[in-house]
Amino acid sequence: GAVVSQHPSWVICKSGTSVKIECRSLDFQATTMFWYRQFPKQSLMLMATSNEGSKATYEQGVEKDKFLINHASLTLSTLTVTSAHPEDSSFYICSATHIQGTYEQYFGPGTRLTVT
Amino acid sequence: KQEVTQIPAALSVPEGENLVLNCSFTDSAIYNLQWFRQDPGKGLTSLLLIQSSQREQTSGRLNASLDKSSGRSTLYIAASQPGDSATYLCAVDQGGSEKLVFGKGTKLTVNP
Numbered sequence: 001g002a003v004v005s006q007h008p009s010w011v012i013c014k015s016g017t018s019v020k021i022e023c024r025s026l027d028f029q030a031t032t033m034f035w036y037r038q039f040p041k042q043s044l045m046l047m048a049t050s051n052e053g054s055k056a057t058y059e060q061g062v063e064k065d066k067f068l069i070n071h072a073s074l075t076l077s078t079l080t081v082t083s084a085h086p087e088d089s090s091f092y093i094c095s096a097t098h099i100q101g102t103y104e105q106y107f108g109p110g111t112r113l114t115v116t
Numbered sequence: 117k118q119e120v121t122q123i124p125a126a127l128s129v130p131e132g133e134n135l136v137l138n139c140s141f142t143d144s145a146i147y148n149l150q151w152f153r154q155d156p157g158k159g160l161t162s163l164l165l166i167q168s169s170q171r172e173q174t175s176g177r178l179n180a181s182l183d184k185s186s187g188r189s190t191l192y193i194a195a196s197q198p199g200d201s202a203t204y205l206c207a208v209d210q211g212g213s214e215k216l217v218f219g220k221g222t223k224l225t226v227n228p
Contacts, residue, residue: 004159006159032214034214034215034216041220042220043120043205043218043219043220043221044160044205044207044216044218045218046215046216046217049214049215091157093159093160095160097214103147103148103209103214104148104150104162104165105150105162105214105216106162107152107159107160107161107162108159109158109159110157110158110159112157
């Protein structure tokens with residue numbers, strides 16, 4: 001149990017375009033979903049925290065107008081990278097906490113974004 | 117600001133060896149600490165979660181300890197296998213905020 005999926009697993013887009021990444025909790029309802037970014041050989045950095053039906057809370061230094069987060073239901077959160085630039089190329093990972101569980105976070109498999 | 121450090125950054129051992137991975141954190145006011153495994157280009161798999169009131173957790177060949185007062189945790193892997201090769205990440209939950217602060221990881225290679 002506690003499976004989180006992400007779609008797509010990888011995506012290539014051109015500079016200036018937008019790309020949407022989905023994060024779903026497949027077999028549980030999630031209280032909170034988190035979005036992380038990981039650059040090569042670096043640790044995961046939290047970008048934002050989102051709760052269903054409310055606005056996401058962004059970490060310092062993360063542009064909320066560039067990284068749009070929508071948490072439409074207890075099982076789905078989306079991250080849209082708007083007007084993507086090559087420096088946005090990274091590995092994006094989401095996680096979720098179980099509505100009836102502890103604070104343990106369950107992670108998705110990640111999405112590799114390459115902006116050309 | 118919480119900082120998490122993992123030593124060593126990389127480790128290569130022969131199969132069958134017991135090994136220890138280290139994690140230290142600067143602020144001892146943590147809610148819990150988790151160890152994760154990450155395979156290349158993949159997401160994270162949770163290995164062990166230690167609540168701040170606990171001293172250790174065990175799962176199979178893995179044992180994680182926590183010394184909150186000194187800001188340290190260790191992950192002990194017994195009888196290592198080539199399939200254990202991966203990057204191991206340590207993360208702390210700061211005061212129950214659910215926000216995890218990660219270390220950079222230790223890349224483990226177990227040679228057959």
